[in-house]
Amino acid sequence: MTACDNAQVTEGVRHMRAPYPVVQHLTYPGLDGAVLLENAPEVLDALNGLMVGWTPEVTISGSDTQGPDGATSVSLIRRNGDRMDLHSPWLDKPLAGLQVASAACGVVADISQAFCNQHRGCLGLHCGAVQINGHLVVLTGPARAGKSTLISRMTAEPDMTVFCDDILPVLEDGLAFGLGLAPRLRLPLPDTVTDAFRAHVDAHMGPADRRYGYLCGPNIAPHGTRAPVRAFIVLARGQDVPAQLHRMEPTEAVQHLVRQNISAPGEDTAHFDQVTRMVEGVLCLKLVYSDIEDAVALLRRAFATDGLPALGVAVAPPLPAVIEPVVRPPASLALTYRRSPHVAVREVQDDLFLWHATEYSYFHLNPVARAIWAMLEEPISGQDIADLLSEFFQDVAPAQIAADVASLLGAFESESLVQPAA
Structure with missing residues (x-):
């Protein structure tokens, strides 16, 4: 049984705001700075429920003297009625x-x-x-290649060890480092x-709401587990x-890998070399793949052999470098x-990427998409x-441009990168 078994957190519990702030300072080993929880003790319960082997030292104060931009704060949760900011x-x-x-x-996301x-x-790899x-x-x-669902499914395999479903630190010595975080599963589960x-999900669901739940299976690598990376696989769901x-x-x-780097800016050359x-x-x-059970079985057979690079299954020739993305309405x-x-906007060499802080999704922008993102600095209609x-691309039919804009805005909206203005 892991530290996050039976750590169900449900919505609907209302808390009266304390007459004065009670701030919990969470200091995690190996992390400079503290997580601050103002009148939000249930968030600490949730964090303890989804973490394995990474327990904070907790101190309590009656005031918050250090905001999130200060040198000693990593993240701040502040109660706002029955919700939190x-x-x-x-x-x-x-x-x-x-x-x-x-x-x-x-x-x-902040502590990762x-x-x-x-x-x-x-x-730091987004993977x-x-x-x-x-x-x-x-x-x-x-995005939507099924990475988190596939990793969550592997929490049901007792002879496998899940390191992460989102952020994998690879340290300077080349070893991957498990943060000890349970994978987050999109809810509700697909009918398939x-x-x-x-x-398995019902038995091991941890902190959850209507959209997501942390799946606290028994085989999550505790915080601090290290291992060398042996294989790198890009998922293409069809x-x-x-x-195959x-x-x-x-x-x-x-x-x-460069595009999945979430590490601090300013070290692009060093990270590229790494x-x-x-x-x-x-x-x-x-x-x-299309069926998750089929994919798990294939990976099990492929890596059953002790001596890599030999695999236990046949490997097909390379596919084209560009795979068509899933089409959104x-x-x-x-x-x-x-x-x-x-x-957040990230620039890696000449490429621009959008990173959603809670959806954990990346979006790579081509030159036209970059131009549209720039236009969205202020609220603007799709037609505008x-x-x-159309003024800049007069050799392209306006109907084609309109269709392309609608398609891109649909992709942005599906990834929660844009939203209709109020």
Whole structure:
């Protein structure tokens, strides 16, 4: 039984605000600075429920003298009625109106980012990671590729060890470091999952709300567990396709890993060198799949062998470097849109990426998408965006531009990067 078994947190409990602030200061080993919880003790219960082997020292004060921008604060949760607000050094504005599980999620994002930033030479990868037969396998891919669901499914495999579903620090010595965080599962579960997995979720669900729940399975690597990365796999979820591994060129693997880097800015060259060294010593593969059980079974067979790079399954030739993304419903051009306040912008060399602080999603912007994102600095209608682009691309039919804008805004909206303006 892990520390996060039976740590169910439900919504609907109302708390009267204390007549004066009671601030819990959570100091985690290996992390500079504290997490501050103002009149939010249930968030500490949730954090303790979803963490394995990473327990904070808790002190209490009657006032909050150090805000989130101060040198000793990593994250601040402040009660606001029966909900909570997250104040984060990585957000321009507070994240307001959160339930317990979402508030804990925000804290987890902050301490994961802080851990990677504070450790010299640490490469923070946005990915999932699981140890199969002693081989640490890193899984990543585009948004909605099924990474978190696949990792959560692997918490039901007692002979596998789950390192993470979101952030994997790779330290200066080249070893991956497990933070001891349970994977977060999107709810409700798809109708296609098996009854066995559904029962596993029911038995091990930790802090949860309507949209997400932390799946506290018995095989989560405790905080501080280290292992070398043996394989890097990009997920490509399709429809009605058997699970199949394909070889991937190292150059493409480097591009994926650089784009998944969430470490502190200013170290791009060092991180690029670190990624290059990592790719040189690991298997680089793509996993095409549609059924999660099929994918788990394939990975189990593939890494059953003790001597990598030999695998226990046949590996198909490389796929084209670009895989078509999942198509999202187009947005209405009649609506006015604005940027979500929870989105951070990251620039890696000449590439621009959007990072959503609570949805854990990346979005890579091509030049046209960058132009549209720039237009969204102030609220603007989809039609106005299309009209402005038509002035610059007069050789393209306005109807085609309008369709492209609707498609991109639909993708932005589906990833919670933009929202209709009030």
